[in-house]
Amino acid sequence: MITIAQRVSVPHPPDIVWSILSDPHKVVGCIDGSRLGEFHDDGSFDAVMAVRFAAIKVSFKARANLVLDEAGRTGRLEAAGGDSRGSTRVQGHADYSVQPAPDGSIVILDGQVDIGGALASLITTGASIVVDRMTKSFTESLISTCAQLDPNS
Numbered sequence: 001m002i003t004i005a006q007r008v009s010v011p012h013p014p015d016i017v018w019s020i021l022s023d024p025h026k027v028v029g030c031i032d033g034s035r036l037g038e039f040h041d042d043g044s045f046d047a048v049m050a051v052r053f054a055a056i057k058v059s060f061k062a063r064a065n066l067v068l069d070e071a072g073r074t075g076r077l078e079a080a081g082g083d084s085r086g087s088t089r090v091q092g093h094a095d096y097s098v099q100p101a102p103d104g105s106i107v108i109l110d111g112q113v114d115i116g117g118a119l120a121s122l123i124t125t126g127a128s129i130v131v132d133r134m135t136k137s138f139t140e141s142l143i144s145t146c147a148q149l150d151p152n153s
Contacts, residue, residue: 001112001113001114001115001124002092002112002113002114002115002124002127002131003111003112004094004109004110004111004112004113004131005109005110006107006108006109006110006131006135007106007107007108007109008106008107008109008135008138008139008142009101009103009104009105009106010104010105010106010107010139010142010143010146011103011104011143012104012105012143012146012147012149012150012153013100013104013105013150014073014098014099014100014104014105016146016149016150017098017104017105017107017142017146018070018073018098019149020142020145020146020149021075021096021098021107021142022068022070022073022075024036024045024047024064024066026145028047029141029145030138030141030142030145031049031134031137031138031141032050032134032137032141033049033050033051033059034047034048034049034050035047035048037061040063042065043065043066044063044064044065045063045064045065045066046061046062046063046064047061047062047063047064047079048060048061048062049062051130051134052130058083058084058088059083059084060081060082060083060084060088060090061081061082061083061084062079062080062081062082062090063079063080063081064077064078064079065077065078065079072097073097073098073099074095074096074097074098075095075096075097076093076094076095076096077093077094077096077111078092078093079091079092079093080092082117083117085118087117087118088115088116088117088118088120089115089116089117090113090114090115091113091114092111092112092113092114093111093112094109094110094111095109095110095111096108096109096110107142113127
């Protein structure tokens, strides 16, 4: 199991940060190697994300569901799927919130991902490094996207 516990400072107001994090189309633009697929009648959607683990790049395809609390600026993303070869399965969730901070906002992300199958040991071994690298890249993209929407930037 991979545990995710990240706190990210974003120098923009919570309303602007939330406007991005509450829209899957905008979020996917902040995650390298990801894209959205079909949206389903039940509110779920398909997503693809490519992740590099050392010299191996693995593409995961998942069906995701996003539940938002607009007033509280919180969300929960649940997803299940597998790699493109079907040998590794993933299932997980992430709870996140956007909170005001003196210099903008704090994004709090807590989640878990369960992995099984052929690549499970490789992925879980390097997970903390990959999560840190992806968080840094996501944060840079999020800040840049917020700056485009923030009239005070």
